[in-house]
Amino acid sequence: MSESTWGFETRAIHVGQEPDEATGAITVPIHLATTFVQPAPGQHRGYEYSRTSNPTRAALERAVAGLEGAAHGFAFASGMAAEDALVGLLHPGDHVVLGSDAYGGTFRLIAGIYGERGIEWSAVDLTDAGALAGALRPETRQVWMETPTNPMLAVADVGAVADAAHAVGATVVVDNTFATPYLQNPLALGADVAVHSSTKYLGGHSDVLGGFVAVNEDELAERLAFVQNAAGAVPSPFDCYLLLRGIKTLGVRMDRHCNNARAVAEFLDGHPAVDRVLYPGLPDHPGHGVAARQMRDFGGMVSFILRGGEAAAVAAVCSTKVFLLAESLGAVESLIEQPATMTHLSVADSPLAVDPGLIRLSVGIETIDDLLADLDQALS
Numbered sequence: 149m150s151e152s153t154w155g156f157e158t159r160a161i162h163v164g165q166e167p168d169e170a171t172g173a174i175t176v177p178i179h180l181a182t183t184f185v186q187p188a189p190g191q192h193r194g195y196e197y198s199r200t201s202n203p204t205r206a207a208l209e210r211a212v213a214g215l216e217g218a219a220h221g222f223a224f225a226s227g228m229a230a231e232d233a234l235v236g237l238l239h240p241g242d243h244v245v246l247g248s249d250a251y252g253g254t255f256r257l258i259a260g261i262y263g264e265r266g267i268e269w270s271a272v273d274l275t276d277a278g279a280l281a282g283a284l285r286p287e288t289r290q291v292w293m294e295t296p297t298n299p300m301l302a303v304a305d306v307g308a309v310a311d312a313a314h315a316v317g318a319t320v321v322v323d324n325t326f327a328t329p330y331l332q333n334p335l336a337l338g339a340d341v342a343v344h345s346s347t348k349y350l351g352g353h354s355d356v357l358g359g360f361v362a363v364n365e366d367e368l369a370e371r372l373a374f375v376q377n378a379a380g381a382v383p384s385p386f387d388c389y390l391l392l393r394g395i396k397t398l399g400v401r402m403d404r405h406c407n408n409a410r411a412v413a414e415f416l417d418g419h420p421a422v423d424r425v426l427y428p429g430l431p432d433h434p435g436h437g438v439a440a441r442q443m444r445d446f447g448g449m450v451s452f453i454l455r456g457g458e459a460a461a462v463a464a465v466c467s468t469k470v471f472l473l474a475e476s477l478g479a480v481e482s483l484i485e486q487p488a489t490m491t492h493l494s495v496a497d498s499p500l501a502v503d504p505g506l507i508r509l510s511v512g513i514e515t516i517d518d519l520l521a522d523l524d525q526a527l528s
């Protein structure tokens with residue numbers, strides 16, 4: 149029996165997390181050392197300096213790469229640091245296509261920082277094959293996609309986007325933060341890169357920032373290893389430990405997130421105050437069929453629009469008691485937010501602008517009856 153035949157939960161608990169060889173410790177030690185003794189100059193035992201590589205970080209990198217079925221994994225200090233390592237590979241004149249529905253920070257990075265340095269970008273609806281075909285150019289180097297998207301929960305076909313992007317020689321990056329490797333593996337679907345904000349479901353407890361890049365191609369991995377070391381946006385060993393600890397329960401947490409989110413989406417769908425529910429698990433969601441094919445379940449995020457528009461949305465997000473009003477997502481506690489003024493404020497007046505009447509829920513793993521009762525009182 150080998151690691152490659154193990155199921156997801158077994159890999160989540162054991163890959164990269166073997167008992168410590170020196171002591172038998174059952175959890176990965178937090179190696180705080182910044183430097184490692186060398187028997188002779190240049191002859192290190194695998195580790196020389198912790199920015200370059202660190203045993204606790206190496207364990208995390210093996211663990212998440214294993215969950216994504218990737219040959220190589222790189223841990224970063226935040227999701228944005230992971231994204232920056234990838235966009236930083238581009239040169240002036242290169243072109244990027246990104247989804248017109250994406251995390252505001254991704255747009256801010258590509259348009260606000262790299263746009264100023266001569267990187268060109270187009271934002272298109274990646275669920276529309278014609279729109280994607282129209283946006284791709286010979287100089288397109290990267291296509292950035294989220295599926296499901298943040299915050300509209302649109303679902304794009306990874307294989308179809310990859311085929312179109314590869315035809316012009318572009319690399320396809322899938323931000324797999326919402327789905328997690330438990331529900332979706334972008335590399336197996338045809339993408340070149342899976343990127344994560346590990347701050348979310350991988351950590352799972354709202355207590356650690358992190359980012360991750362998983363790839364198969366050796367040459368791309370070499371460039372990323374160079375950037376990770378040269379730019380140095382690496383997570384601390386303690387943060388790596390917290391992520392390793394979170395990952396062990398990813399499967400059971402995701403099962404509960406998905407079941408609770410499905411129940412919340414169905415409850416909202418039948419509620420008289422609600423105009424529209426966005427959840428890929430609902431059979432009438434436009435991406436339901438694609439999601440059912442490329443995901444194992446539909447995730448823990450639900451967005452919706454109230455009939456009363458923005459004023460009703462503000463009143464509702466201020467009225468819940470179990471759902472806490474805060475940015476971020478993917479942790480055990482349920483969160484509610486208004487993307488237009490919070491997580492997606494940086495895309496106001498851009499092609500990614502969000503309806504101010506939209507409410508986004510990160511459905512946690514609390515008792516479902518309490519979550520439904522909380523929403524019911526907030527909407528009445």
Ligand code: P1T
Pocket residue numbers: 226227228229251253254294298323325326344345346347357358359475476477491
């Ligand atoms: O926050 P950080 O770990 O740097 O990750 C950035 C990021 C990247 N990709 C997606 C899909 C994300 O949702 C995020 C961060 N998102 C939020 C903080 C949020 O509340 O949507």
